[in-house]
Amino acid sequence: MKNLMRAAVTLSILSSSVFASSRVIRDNRLNDLGISPVLGRGYSIATNTYQSTCMGQVKTTQPSYDLKYRYLEIEQDWESQYTKSFETKNTFKFLFLKTNVNLFTEVSGENTYHYHYIFADIDVDSYYHSLSEGESQLSESAKSLLAKGDVVGFFDSCGPYYVRSIGRHSSFLGLLRYRTTSSERDVNFELQLKAKMRGFFSGGSSDTTISSEFREETQSKRLEINIWAYGLGKGEIADIIPTDIDSFKKSVQAVVKTMQDPNAGRVTTMEVAPWIENTQFQDLLELEDDEGKLLFEKKKNLEANAEIISELDRIDRAQIDQYFKASNCRRILEDEYLNVDDDFNGGYEPENTYFSDLTKPNNQNSEISLAAFDSVLSQEKVEEYLAANYQFNYGQAEPTPDPETGALACIKQIHEQGIDQVHYRNIPACLDARTTSVPVSPLLDSYCMPELSRVIIPDDA
Structure with a gap:
C-alpha cells in the first residue's frame, strides 16, 4: 500500500512537472x-x-x-x-x-x-x-x-x-x-x-x-x-x-x-x-543549489508569482485604458458638440444630434442622442473609472504613498520577501487584488470615440 501511495505521489509530481513545462x-x-x-x-x-x-x-x-x-x-x-x-x-x-x-x-x-x-x-x-x-x-x-x-x-x-x-x-x-x-x-x-x-x-x-x-x-x-x-x-x-x-x-x-x-x-x-x-x-x-539543480519550490514560486504579476499588470492596464478612453471621449463631446459657440455654426441641439453605434454603424435604432450621451458619460462617470483603478492598486479610492493593501502592496511584498522564496497565495493582498475584474463597458465599446451620425433640423428652424 505504501508503495502504491509513493508511486501516486511520484506520478503526481511528474505530471505537475510536465504541465509546468512547455x-x-x-x-x-x-x-x-x-x-x-x-x-x-x-x-x-x-x-x-x-x-x-x-x-x-x-x-x-x-x-x-x-x-x-x-x-x-x-x-x-x-x-x-x-x-x-x-x-x-x-x-x-x-x-x-x-x-x-x-x-x-x-x-x-x-x-x-x-x-x-x-x-x-x-x-x-x-x-x-x-x-x-x-x-x-x-x-x-x-x-x-x-x-x-x-x-x-x-x-x-x-x-x-x-x-x-x-x-x-x-x-x-x-x-x-x-x-x-x-x-x-x-x-x-x-x-x-x-x-x-x-x-x-x-x-x-x-x-x-x-x-x-x-x-x-x-x-x-x-x-x-x-x-x-x-x-x-x-x-x-x-x-x-x-x-x-x-x-x-x-x-x-x-x-x-x-x-x-x-x-x-x-x-x-x-x-x-x-x-x-x-x-x-x-x-x-x-537559482541552483549545491548539486547544480533548480530547487523545485523556488521554481514553483517563480512560475506562480510571475503569472500573478502579469495578471495584476493586465488588470491595471485595462482599467487605465478604460479611464483614458472615457476621458478622451468626454473631452470630444465637450469640445466639439456641447461647448460649441452658437454664433459660429448654430450649435448642436442635444435632443436632435445623434451618434452612431460603432458596432452597428447603419442601425439608427441603436444610435445615441447627444443628450443621452452627455448624461451617461458625465465627468463623474469618467472619474469612477479612475477611482476603480485606485481601489485596485491601493485598496482604497485614493492613492497613498505606501499602500498596505491592493495590487501594489502585493507586488511589493513579493519583491521584499523574494520572488522565488514566497508564494503569492501566502500574501493576503495578492489574494484580494486577484479577485478584481474589469467589467465590460458597452458604452465605451459602442460609442467611443464619438462618430456623428445625423442631426435632425426641426421644421420651424
Missing part, C-alpha cells in the same frame, strides 16, 4: 489578427497577453511543410460538406463558397443557362519552426535586469513564458465557373481544365500549354475565376491575380512559393515555455 496553444486565443506572435516574444498564459521580445539574438530551426490540394465539383447541395465543421480554415472556405456560389440557373431572353462550379483548394501547414535555444541569446537589457536581481521587472517586461515554436496555416481558394445550355456538366471541358492545371507545381510543359481553341471555348462558356487567399508571404500581388486559365495556373505557382515563407501564414499552434526552464535565465539568476 504548453501548446491551439485554440481561439490565436485568432486575433491584431496581435503578432513571434518567436522569443514574452507571453502570459494567465492573461493571454503578449509582452516584449527579450531575445536579442534569435536563431531558428528549419520548418517543415504539409501541402494539400483538392479539385472538387460544387453542386447545389455543397453546404452539407462544410456546415458540420467549425475549424477556422473550413469557416473561411464556407464563407468563400457562400459568397461566390450564388447562381445555378439564369434565363436570358429565350435561353436558359446553367452554371457549374469547380473548387480548387490548396492548404499549406508549416510546423517545427522553433527557437534554436542553444544559439539564441537574451537581449542585453534583459540580462541586465536579471544581473541586478530585478526578477519582477524581468517578468513584467518579458512575461512568465516565451514563444518557443509556432505552427502556421496558409490557404488559397479558387473557384472556376462556366455556363452551358444543358443542365449536365460538360465533362470533356472539365477534363481539359484539370489537364491544363496539372502543371501547377511544374515549370510547365507542352501538354499544359493553353491552345487558342481552348481559350475560345473558355470565352464561349463565360469561364470566370474567383480567388481568396490568406496567410500569404511577401510577393507581388499582380502575380496572384488571374485573368484567364493560363494566368490562374501561374497564380497558383506564385502563391505556393509565398506560402513557403517561414513567417507567412496565420498562427494555428504556438508552444510557450516558462523562462524558469531556460538555461541562460537560470544561469544569470543563479
